[in-house]
Amino acid sequence: MIPSTLTIAGVDPSGGAGVLADVKAMSALGAYANAVIAALTAQNTQGLTGISPVDPDFIKLQIDTLFNDVRIDAVKIGMLGQQPVIRVVSDSLAHWKPKHIVLDPVMVAKSGDHLLEKAAINEMRESLLPQSTMMTPNLPEAGVLIERRPAETVKEMYGTAEKLHRLFDHNDERWVFLKGGHLPGKECTDLLYNGDRMIEMPALRIDTKNTHGTGCTLSAALAALLPQTADPVEAAKAAKQYLYKAIARSHELDIGSGHGPVHHFHQWWKPLSK
Ligand SMILES: Nc1ncnc2c1ncn2[C@@H]1O[C@H](COP(=O)(O)OP(=O)(O)OP(=O)(O)O)[C@@H](O)[C@H]1O
Numbered sequence: 719m720i721p722s723t724l725t726i727a728g729v730d731p732s733g734g735a736g737v738l739a740d741v742k743a744m745s746a747l748g749a750y751a752n753a754v755i756a757a758l759t760a761q762n763t764q765g766l767t768g769i770s771p772v773d774p775d776f777i778k779l780q781i782d783t784l785f786n787d788v789r790i791d792a793v794k795i796g797m798l799g800q801q802p803v804i805r806v807v808s809d810s811l812a813h814w815k816p817k818h819i820v821l822d823p824v825m826v827a828k829s830g831d832h833l834l835e836k837a838a839i840n841e842m843r844e845s846l847l848p849q850s851t852m853m854t855p856n857l858p859e860a861g862v863l864i865e866r867r868p869a870e871t872v873k874e875m876y877g878t879a880e881k882l883h884r885l886f887d888h889n890d891e892r893w894v895f896l897k898g899g900h901l902p903g904k905e906c907t908d909l910l911y912n913g914d915r916m917i918e919m920p921a922l923r924i925d926t927k928n929t930h931g932t933g934c935t936l937s938a939a940l941a942a943l944l945p946q947t948a949d950p951v952e953a954a955k956a957a958k959q960y961l962y963k964a965i966a967r968s969h970e971l972d973i974g975s976g977h978g979p980v981h982h983f984h985q986w987w988k989p990l991s992k
């Protein structure tokens with residue numbers, strides 16, 4: 719059976735991040751995509767100009783109406799915004815109990831600005847995170863979650879991954895996917911940790927400015943792949959590999975003049991000859 723996946727996130731009209739990127743990644747990786755809209759944004763490849771929240775009650779209605787009818791094998795959670803939204807999403811998912819939840823704890827913008835208030839961070843740490851099967855923080859977000867300064871080396875990332883896993887109460891069926899895209903240097907090493915196995919996933923850094931939505935794409939890819947394999951390590955490696963190729967082929971798209979999107983459909987689309 720084809721896996722049926724759900725993204726709960728914001729909309730980026732330029733299609734490189736948020737729900738549109740998630741739907742593309744899920745579709746490219748053989749999963750049917752459903753989407754619940756948690757926020758609207760005005761943005762392009764150069765930056766964000768506004769956020770319009772969606773009423774938490776209406777987010778709950780979207781989730782409940784969908785789950786009432788549609789089988790959902792995996793959920794990816796992206797940008798939710800403030801505490802009341804995190805609360806309704808957490809309560810709804812606690813009721814419906816999907817098998818896989820991938821939590822991308824979006825809270826720090828590319829500019830380094832912290833997007834979430836303390837109440838929202840606490841709600842995420844206490845009610846949403848413990849339900850997730852895999853969390854995918856970047857280094858600044860990991861720092862906020864464990865209340866330390868962000869890791870600056872791969873060695874420090876090991877300590878961060880261990881501290882993050884404590885938020886899962888030492889459950890070895892839950893995984894930390896710690897993204898190292900923010901480390902300086904030639905490599906983008908990510909770590910995968912379940913309290914027992916620590917897996918280093920190295921990759922060379924691709925020299926491109928087209929990194930808009932890399933985090934969204936990765937977590938959506940994980941939600942698409944987790945139901946397709948019994949092994950979360952295999953799903954994580956395949957998701958990273960898919961993203962790597964999508965970044966490497968991003969120049970074929972030529973969208974916007976800022977940080978362009980990655981090429982979600984690189985396996986299918988042929989570049990037009992000039
Ligand atoms: N230039 C690059 N070359 C190869 N891999 C990259 C590059 N930039 C990011 N990645 C990979 O992309 C994934 C996302 O990493 P990153 O740490 O940038 O997440 P993020 O900050 O959440 O992204 P976003 O800004 O989209 O939210 C990671 O697997 C990282 O290793």
Ligand SMILES: [Mg+2]
Nearest residue numbers: 824856933934
């Ligand atoms: Mg991110």
